[in-house]
Amino acid sequence: MTKASFKAEVAMLLDTESAKLSPETVLASVGTWDSVAQLSFIAMAMDHFSTPPRPDNVARCETYGDLEALYDRELIE
Amino acid sequence: MIGSVGVIAAHYHVPAMRLTHDELVARFGVEKMTAIAESSGIWERRIAPAGVTGADLAFTAADEMLTHHQIDRSSIDYLIYCTQTPDYLIPTTACILQDRLGLRKSIGAVDLNQGCSQYVYGLQLAHALVSSGHARRILVMTGDADTKIIHPLDRANVPLFGDAGTASIVGPVEAGAGILSFEVGTDGASHGLLIQPSSGARVPRSADTSVEQVDKDGNVRTAEHLHMDGRSIFIFGLSVVPKLIDQLLARTGHQKDDVDVFILHQANKFMIDSILKRAGIPLTKTHYCLRHTGNSGGSTVPIAMSEAWSAGRLRPGSLVALVAFGVGLSWAATLMRWPDQALGPVFAKPQFDA
Numbered sequence: 156m157t158k159a160s161f162k163a164e165v166a167m168l169l170d171t172e173s174a175k176l177s178p179e180t181v182l183a184s185v186g187t188w189d190s191v192a193q194l195s196f197i198a199m200a201m202d203h204f205s206t207p208p209r210p211d212n213v214a215r216c217e218t219y220g221d222l223e224a225l226y227d228r229e230l231i232e
Numbered sequence: 233m234i235g236s237v238g239v240i241a242a243h244y245h246v247p248a249m250r251l252t253h254d255e256l257v258a259r260f261g262v263e264k265m266t267a268i269a270e271s272s273g274i275w276e277r278r279i280a281p282a283g284v285t286g287a288d289l290a291f292t293a294a295d296e297m298l299t300h301h302q303i304d305r306s307s308i309d310y311l312i313y314c315t316q317t318p319d320y321l322i323p324t325t326a327c328i329l330q331d332r333l334g335l336r337k338s339i340g341a342v343d344l345n346q347g348c349s350q351y352v353y354g355l356q357l358a359h360a361l362v363s364s365g366h367a368r369r370i371l372v373m374t375g376d377a378d379t380k381i382i383h384p385l386d387r388a389n390v391p392l393f394g395d396a397g398t399a400s401i402v403g404p405v406e407a408g409a410g411i412l413s414f415e416v417g418t419d420g421a422s423h424g425l426l427i428q429p430s431s432g433a434r435v436p437r438s439a440d441t442s443v444e445q446v447d448k449d450g451n452v453r454t455a456e457h458l459h460m461d462g463r464s465i466f467i468f469g470l471s472v473v474p475k476l477i478d479q480l481l482a483r484t485g486h487q488k489d490d491v492d493v494f495i496l497h498q499a500n501k502f503m504i505d506s507i508l509k510r511a512g513i514p515l516t517k518t519h520y521c522l523r524h525t526g527n528s529g530g531s532t533v534p535i536a537m538s539e540a541w542s543a544g545r546l547r548p549g550s551l552v553a554l555v556a557f558g559v560g561l562s563w564a565a566t567l568m569r570w571p572d573q574a575l576g577p578v579f580a581k582p583q584f585d586a
Contacts, residue, residue: 198510
């Protein structure tokens with residue numbers, strides 16, 4: 156998965172635009188980052204990556220950069 | 233094909249008492265509860281009042297079904313009661329139900345301690361008993377009042393769970409119909425993801441187990457209440473259930489398109505939809521029943537099946553997959569050809585919209 160499409164997926168589940176997401180963007184500041192959004196993220200990740208994220212790691216994410224870091228090794232430019 | 237044994241009758245009962253969305257909003261706040269309701273598809277739940285147990289709900293379902301279809305109670309020769317909230321650990325609740333329902337003393341009656349997958353496990357054991365000639369007509373009941381083991385300030389679980397009981401009759405059906413295959417699985421290593429820690433001999437109840445604790449999400453629980461790691465259970469469902477469906481269908485060489493209705497455990501709508509999407513099954517092929525009833529554990533599959541039957545989605549010849557998963561962790565699925573000999577739904581129309 157490319158970084159751009161990953162960003163687009165995250166933007167969609169936050170109901171925002173990709174352009175508004177940078178590594179420093181606080182997720183809660185651009186959308187609702189609650190348990191439902193976290194489940195949506197997990198479902199998206201399971202569709203695109205070989206392993207699901209660790210739930211605690213997802214829950215700890217505060218910024219877009221935190222989310223991207225979960226799959227840093229699998230995301231391509 | 234295993235044999236010609238199938239479900240010939242099914243019914244359910246939910247208590248009249250409701251826990252509404254407005255009540256939850258007053259308890260936990262509008263934003264959180266509305267988000268959960270929109271995602272889960274659950275806007276109210278049925279709650280067993282004080283003194284009413286899962287066995288009472290299952291009893292009513294069975295009694296109404298037997299009466300409605302004028303089934304000779306002496307024809308029942310085995311009772312399997314599936315529950316994780318029995319009236320007692322000792323004695324077996326099924327024994328009490330044998331007496332309450334006026335069934336013969338010369339029958340077997342056992343409790344099956346299994347969670348959300350209990351109904352399919354109950355069907356599998358019933359199928360085995362009938363196929364092997366040890367019984368001919370089996371009453372499979374499910375009943376749980378899980379809301380009694382959920383802390384009232386557990387804002388993750390309270391919005392999801394409700395109480396219910398069901399009853400089905402499993403017996404011989406015409407050749408080629410009935411239960412075609414089963415697929416089951418177990419992952420005991422993950423048992424702690426969905427657990428009532430102090431509920432048996434491992435962690436005896438004490439002053440310590442009744443101490444309230446608040447988790448990082450703000451949920452209040454004691455060790456005597458149900459604990460669920462919702463995110464991990466979600467991953468479990470998405471990981472296991474699509475493969476479970478594939479394996480089930482592979483046993484009989486059927487394709488997903490061949491199946492008329494997939495009845496999934498009604499954990500919550502988001503999870504059901506995510507599983508179906510991942511399995512490549514159109515949402516139109518399932519039947520929901522959770523908006524007004526919530527997740528009643530192992531009763532959700534027979535309730536949704538009964539509602540689909542009342543809605544006319546199950547007809548003789550229909551190919552139906554029941555797919556359940558949860559506590560254990562465990563999972564189970566069965567593929568059934570709806571038999572001509574099925575007695576018809578007790579409710580002429582569905583009682584709930586999806």
